[in-house]
Amino acid sequence: RRSRAGFSLPLLPAVEGTDLLCRATYRGPAKMAAELWQPRALAQAQVAYQKAGVMLEAGIGVLAIFMLLTAMVNRSALYWTFTGWLLLNMRMAGLSAGTDLELLGYPIAPGWMILSRQWTLCMYYAMTIGLFSALFKGELDEVKAGWPLTVHQVSAVAIIIACPFLTYEQTLPLLWGATFSVVALMLFYLTKILRHTHSRVAGWYAASIAVTLVASMNEVVAAATGQRSLMAGLNSVTAAIASALLASAAVAEHMRYHRLQNQRAQKLLEDAYQDSPVGLFTIGPGQSIIKANPAFHAMLRRTAQAEPMGLLDFFDEALVAQVLALHGARHSTSLDLQTQTLLPRAGVQSWFAIKASTVDGSTIECSLQDITDRVLATQRLEYLASHDPLTGCLNLRGL
Numbered sequence: 001r002r003s004r005a006g007f008s009l010p011l012l013p014a015v016e017g018t019d020l021l022c023r024a025t026y027r028g029p030a031k032m033a034a035e036l037w038q039p040r041a042l043a044q045a046q047v048a049y050q051k052a053g054v055m056l057e058a059g060i061g062v063l064a065i066f067m068l069l070t071a072m073v074n075r076s077a078l079y080w081t082f083t084g085w086l087l088l089n090m091r092m093a094g095l096s097a098g099t100d101l102e103l104l105g106y107p108i109a110p111g112w113m114i115l116s117r118q119w120t121l122c123m124y125y126a127m128t129i130g131l132f133s134a135l136f137k138g139e140l141d142e143v144k145a146g147w148p149l150t151v152h153q154v155s156a157v158a159i160i161i162a163c164p165f166l167t168y169e170q171t172l173p174l175l176w177g178a179t180f181s182v183v184a185l186m187l188f189y190l191t192k193i194l195r196h197t198h199s200r201v202a203g204w205y206a207a208s209i210a211v212t213l214v215a216s217m218n219e220v221v222a223a224a225t226g227q228r229s230l231m232a233g234l235n236s237v238t239a240a241i242a243s244a245l246l247a248s249a250a251v252a253e254h255m256r257y258h259r260l261q262n263q264r265a266q267k268l269l270e271d272a273y274q275d276s277p278v279g280l281f282t283i284g285p286g287q288s289i290i291k292a293n294p295a296f297h298a299m300l301r302r303t304a305q306a307e308p309m310g311l312l313d314f315f316d317e318a319l320v321a322q323v324l325a326l327h328g329a330r331h332s333t334s335l336d337l338q339t340q341t342l343l344p345r346a347g348v349q350s351w352f353a354i355k356a357s358t359v360d361g362s363t364i365e366c367s368l369q370d371i372t373d374r375v376l377a378t379q380r381l382e383y384l385a386s387h388d389p390l391t392g393c394l395n396l397r398g399l
Contacts, residue, residue, distance in 0.1 A: 064083055135201065143192045279369070280292065287320055323356045352370060
């Protein structure tokens, strides 16, 4: 019967001391150890084994759920990729610990076990390259990552395509070589990024890779020397959770960095909005002006104040109707208009050029330019072209 990461054969008291001959057929590298257990000790070991699997799935699963919600809110390809990588990392850790015989407490059918492991290995390799490329896209451009990264990205796609046509025995050595190559490449680029940009994201991600490598070497050396573990507390479960936490820290730092960048860009945009010599204003629902910069108020001889403003306070109904027609637009639309208006409080006729545009029809962004001098100059030139400047009578052209 199935027991922990292997099998158990219950023996009756009558056959104690009997020699048992075992023969196993392996698919991939394996090592079999046979031990004699008392029923109580075996039951306790089975409980500890199940606890390790639950701790692994719960620890990484909570991170995966959090990142899934983050991906749904932000609609970011990076966060979707990281969610997939966390789930595959959970299965990889289970494979290393021998707890991948079950998924969320449900046993996996023996016929599906090898296929499940093969696809887990292939998908994890491809997802790791995809996560690295997405997480450090800007930094890799700065350090001029060339054809080696492109080759590994192509190899990730190739392995996914080839996976259905390869056996488990063919997949393992192929992925061993590819994994060694891609880890060396990632460490090389992370070193360049750290030297060039001093990126905290690269630091956290490098720590994640280091934990995984140290844990893997710990298990390999311990198995070669016949020891259970060289470093107490460092096993496939703790290493997987620590690696996932460090990778999560790298993604969180990436989020923080881009949030700060967005805040700086927003502040620069707001400063440019307020300091612009062109009048800028935003039309919300109806004909209300919900936002305007100082230049807008100056052009319309109006002091900035809290009282609501509307287009009809400054412009005629025909122009307002043309601008408000943009509220019904379902795609990006813009229009250019010119109008003459009587400025409130000043009693002066002025000419304005208005450009209005909308992205989805919910709000309308407008710019306002005072073209009174240009219009008056044009009118004066037209007058001089057809009139004598001294007498004001029509000249030959005017006649």
